[in-house]
Amino acid sequence: MPRTPMPEREGRLRALDFEEVNLGYTDQLAILEATRCLQCARPVCVDGCPVGVKINDFVAAVADGRFDEAGRIVATDNSLPAVCGRVCPQEIQCEGACVMGRRSSPIAIGHLERFVADRARGRGGEQAPATAPSGWSVAIVGSGPAGLACAADLSRLGHDVTVYEALHEAGGVLVYGIPEYRLPTAVVEAEVGRLEEMGVVFELNAPIGRAESIDDLLDRHDAVFIGIGAGLPRFLEVPGEHLVGVQSANEFLTRVNLMGANRSDAETPVLVGKRVAVIGGGNTALDAVRTALRAGADSATVYYRRTEDEMPARREEIRHAREEGVHFEFLLNPVGFGGSERVETMELVRMRQTEPGDDGRRSVEPIEGSEVAVPVDTVVVAVGNAPNPMLSGTPDLTMSRRGTIVTDEVGMTDKPGVFAGGDIVTGGATVILAMGAGRRAAQGIDAFLRSGALVEID
Amino acid sequence: MEGVYRILSAEIIGPDVKRFEVQAPRVARYWKPGQFVILRAIEDGERIPLTVVEADPEFGVIVLIVQGVGKTTRTLNSLSEGDMIPDVAGPLGSPSDIEMFGTVAVIGGGVGTAIAYPTARALAEAGNRVVTIVGARTSDLLILVDELEAVADTVIVTTDDGTAGRAGFVTDALADVIAERRVDRVIAIGPLPMMAAVSALTLPHEIPTVVSLNPIMVDGTGMCGGCRVSVSGETKFACVDGPEFDAHGVDFELLAARNSSYCEFERRRLAEMGEK
Ligand SMILES: Cc1cc2nc3c(=O)[nH]c(=O)nc-3n(C[C@H](O)[C@H](O)[C@H](O)COP(=O)(O)OP(=O)(O)OC[C@H]3O[C@@H](n4cnc5c(N)ncnc54)[C@H](O)[C@@H]3O)c2cc1C
Ligand SMILES: Cc1cc2nc3c(=O)[nH]c(=O)nc-3n(C[C@H](O)[C@H](O)[C@H](O)COP(=O)(O)OP(=O)(O)OC[C@H]3O[C@@H](n4cnc5c(N)ncnc54)[C@H](O)[C@@H]3O)c2cc1C
Ligand code: SF4
Ligand code: SF4
Numbered sequence: 001m002p003r004t005p006m007p008e009r010e011g012r013l014r015a016l017d018f019e020e021v022n023l024g025y026t027d028q029l030a031i032l033e034a035t036r037c038l039q040c041a042r043p044v045c046v047d048g049c050p051v052g053v054k055i056n057d058f059v060a061a062v063a064d065g066r067f068d069e070a071g072r073i074v075a076t077d078n079s080l081p082a083v084c085g086r087v088c089p090q091e092i093q094c095e096g097a098c099v100m101g102r103r104s105s106p107i108a109i110g111h112l113e114r115f116v117a118d119r120a121r122g123r124g125g126e127q128a129p130a131t132a133p134s135g136w137s138v139a140i141v142g143s144g145p146a147g148l149a150c151a152a153d154l155s156r157l158g159h160d161v162t163v164y165e166a167l168h169e170a171g172g173v174l175v176y177g178i179p180e181y182r183l184p185t186a187v188v189e190a191e192v193g194r195l196e197e198m199g200v201v202f203e204l205n206a207p208i209g210r211a212e213s214i215d216d217l218l219d220r221h222d223a224v225f226i227g228i229g230a231g232l233p234r235f236l237e238v239p240g241e242h243l244v245g246v247q248s249a250n251e252f253l254t255r256v257n258l259m260g261a262n263r264s265d266a267e268t269p270v271l272v273g274k275r276v277a278v279i280g281g282g283n284t285a286l287d288a289v290r291t292a293l294r295a296g297a298d299s300a301t302v303y304y305r306r307t308e309d310e311m312p313a314r315r316e317e318i319r320h321a322r323e324e325g326v327h328f329e330f331l332l333n334p335v336g337f338g339g340s341e342r343v344e345t346m347e348l349v350r351m352r353q354t355e356p357g358d359d360g361r362r363s364v365e366p367i368e369g370s371e372v373a374v375p376v377d378t379v380v381v382a383v384g385n386a387p388n389p390m391l392s393g394t395p396d397l398t399m400s401r402r403g404t405i406v407t408d409e410v411g412m413t414d415k416p417g418v419f420a421g422g423d424i425v426t427g428g429a430t431v432i433l434a435m436g437a438g439r440r441a442a443q444g445i446d447a448f449l450r451s452g453a454l455v456e457i458d
Numbered sequence: 459m460e461g462v463y464r465i466l467s468a469e470i471i472g473p474d475v476k477r478f479e480v481q482a483p484r485v486a487r488y489w490k491p492g493q494f495v496i497l498r499a500i501e502d503g504e505r506i507p508l509t510v511v512e513a514d515p516e517f518g519v520i521v522l523i524v525q526g527v528g529k530t531t532r533t534l535n536s537l538s539e540g541d542m543i544p545d546v547a548g549p550l551g552s553p554s555d556i557e558m559f560g561t562v563a564v565i566g567g568g569v570g571t572a573i574a575y576p577t578a579r580a581l582a583e584a585g586n587r588v589v590t591i592v593g594a595r596t597s598d599l600l601i602l603v604d605e606l607e608a609v610a611d612t613v614i615v616t617t618d619d620g621t622a623g624r625a626g627f628v629t630d631a632l633a634d635v636i637a638e639r640r641v642d643r644v645i646a647i648g649p650l651p652m653m654a655a656v657s658a659l660t661l662p663h664e665i666p667t668v669v670s671l672n673p674i675m676v677d678g679t680g681m682c683g684g685c686r687v688s689v690s691g692e693t694k695f696a697c698v699d700g701p702e703f704d705a706h707g708v709d710f711e712l713l714a715a716r717n718s719s720y721c722e723f724e725r726r727r728l729a730e731m732g733e734k
């Protein structure tokens with residue numbers, strides 16, 4: 001039996017708006033897909049999931065039509081299942097491990113996870129059992145998946161939680177980066193709303209480090225979790241990159257996703273133009289290029305310096321982008337931009353693959369004299385993000401040379417009582433890893449508070 | 459603590475220029491001279507940067523001075539006492555360098571005078587001899603002269619048309635000051651051409667010169683890179699590395715070009731606003 005396809009909106013049509021591309025399984029489709037699962041004695045799929053969701057168990061529950069129970073099983077390991085079901089790179093995680101992948105195609109674990117999470121959300125979500133207040137208070141800095149997951153667990157453990165967020169909306173990359181057609185803002189809003197109901201306080205417009213320091217927070221709270229992400233956009237550092245029309249993916253996506261620049265009555269502008277070139281090969285590049293088409297570009301092309309096989313983006317995004325009319329150019333690397341004030345051309349050099357190195361990985365090198373120029377109206381640079389530098393001056397907080405915060409296994413930094421997790425610790429990674437780090441730190445913070453270590457510090 | 463940003467007073471202090479006192483306890487408490495906020499004038503509005511001119515940490519109040527140049531600043535200037543501002547994020551940016559330099563010339567052009575005022579005051583408090591030069595096209599556009607008189611040792615007013623103070627540009631006045639006495643540091647804040655002219659003037663005299671740059675910003679946290687400027691050949695993000703930079707390294711032409719990125723859109727929005 002083949003994998004049950006996800007109902008999707010037609011490619012060309014959906015490329016005209018920001019409505020969600022995947023429509024979600026119906027009850028019947030979910031049961032159909034769940035019954036394909038072999039219920040392996042040794043469910044290797046679980047090993048493939050970074051947070052160990054009991055996939056075999058929840059899929060069995062779906063197959064039986066026990067959807068609420070399926071939701072509860074997922075929720076024990078994953079506090080953002082509606083998000084992860086949509087954006088996890090399943091092909092290299094749970095689904096990549098699933099034994100069915102060797103016979104035909106893996107169980108659509110992500111689609112099923114999304115299904116049970118959406119259903120639970122429709123009913124108002126899982127009700128957390130009330131815990132006696134511990135009397136301790138914890139500050140969370142940053143409201144991305146790491147911060148949200150940490151806040152949820154700490155609140156469940158009875159602690160008083162305040163989330164400090166620099167922007168005017170909570171959610172981190174989930175609201176300003178990942179577009180609406182892939183992850184509706186309503187999904188994230190529901191998650192934030194649920195935390196507010198649990199008593200978590202959100203203080204928006206609060207850039208910690210410029211406003212209160214971490215030490216100021218420690219005066220008011222008993223512990224701090226830092227989940228400020230890797231939001232600092234890298235540029236190519238090539239001539240002409242300052243020209244008008246060359247922008248980072250963060251800027252382009254933030255203008256559209258957070259500020260609504262695509263709407264006709266928008267207050268915030270965005271430069272799109274007719275011919276859009278996007279540089280990079282990850283999810284960010286694909287989000288930018290598909291957003292560009294939706295925001296009115298005539299043609300939108302991804303330029304990636306390696307080959308399609310090496311693209312770090314989710315496979316589903318690459319397929320969706322193609323269906324929507326995105327062009328792909330591989331083994332080309334920008335070396336400069338031309339134009340007077342506004343960017344008009346992009347110069348690229350052709351790349352060739354080298355022989356595999358010791359790590360088995362092929363690298364690429366430029367082919368001399370192979371430069372070409374292409375006409376462009378706008379360029380979106382999506383070549384990665386570095387750790388957010390806003391807290392880099394914090395005393396006693398050890399940072400790596402790359403600018404990430406150094407922690408132990410449970411997420412504690414060298415500054416007692418201060419924990420960190422997510423992209424600020426790992427560098428740009430994934431939603432599920434950030435969520436897992438937030439949850440691990442919540443356990444670490446709980447143990448720290450109950451250990452009495454706090455008294456020694458005070 | 460936060461979330462309510464009420465306008466406590468709004469006063470017209472010049473043509474299209476308004477002074478606001480806004481309730482913003484977090485900003486008021488942690489602000490240092492040279493830092494700014496990013497606010498939205500209405501829900502769904504654009505995020506724009508505005509310098510904090512003064513702050514009262516005790517009462518949680520900040521002072522903003524706004525020149526209505528486009529849709530958002532004009533919308534803001536249409537608000538009055540008791541109105542709410544949906545978001546005021548901050549403080550943002552690196553504070554001004556406040557040290558004992560000796561004699562410092564602080565130059566404010568147009569609404570840049572508002573931005574220069576807190577720095578001038580802090581420099582005076584740090585023991586510097588502060589010479590301020592305030593420039594405007596015409597006398598009606600002069601702001602904060604009395605306030606500056608109260609903190610600076612000398613205040614020189616210039617107007618392009620000679621309707622107040624001496625006729626001419628701030629650079630003429632600065633050239634005279636430099637000829638008369640030793641100047642250890644120059645701070646210039648105002649329109650780009652003015653800052654570029656001051657920078658060109660002080661370069662041959664080797665006087666350390668600081669300008670406060672005003673690129674287009676979105677988040678103000680170093681996340682978008684839209685505010686990037688070129689200083690001594692290096693890319694800097696004005697919202698976190700600045701907004702103040704060594705004037706002699708700044709590529710002013712590039713910044714002027716980047717600030718015109720959205721001019722078509724801005725004109726259209728303003729025209730629509732006028733029709734309503
Ligand atoms: C465009 C894009 C697409 C992506 N697509 C995918 C995908 O499909 N699948 C996937 O798994 N991963 C994806 N990722 C990666 C994933 O989004 C990140 O790994 C994840 O969001 C990291 O979570 P985080 O909580 O560590 O930080 P973030 O989500 O970055 O959140 C950090 C938050 O902290 C706030 N903040 C920063 N500094 C301060 C401060 N000083 N004070 C207060 N608040 C502060 C920020 O404003 C932000 O809200 C994508 C990333 C991008 C940019
Ligand atoms: C760090 C910083 C501090 C600032 N402090 C103040 C302040 O205290 N008081 C004040 O009145 N203004 C200040 N500004 C400028 C203010 O942010 C802009 O005037 C505002 O963003 C314009 O928005 P708008 O929608 O009203 O006009 P728009 O429609 O966006 O633009 C109208 C006109 O203003 C120009 N413009 C656009 N953006 C800027 C900008 N960032 N700076 C200068 N000109 C611009 C445009 O080219 C156009 O000619 C500051 C800017 C920065 C970066
Ligand atoms: S959280 Fe991600 S990796 Fe884990 S089961 Fe769900 S979709 Fe798969
Ligand atoms: S590996 Fe695949 S088939 Fe086996 S239990 Fe997991 S999801 Fe089911």
Ligand code: FES
Nearest residue numbers: 678680682683697
């Ligand atoms: S305003 Fe976005 S990085 Fe400075």
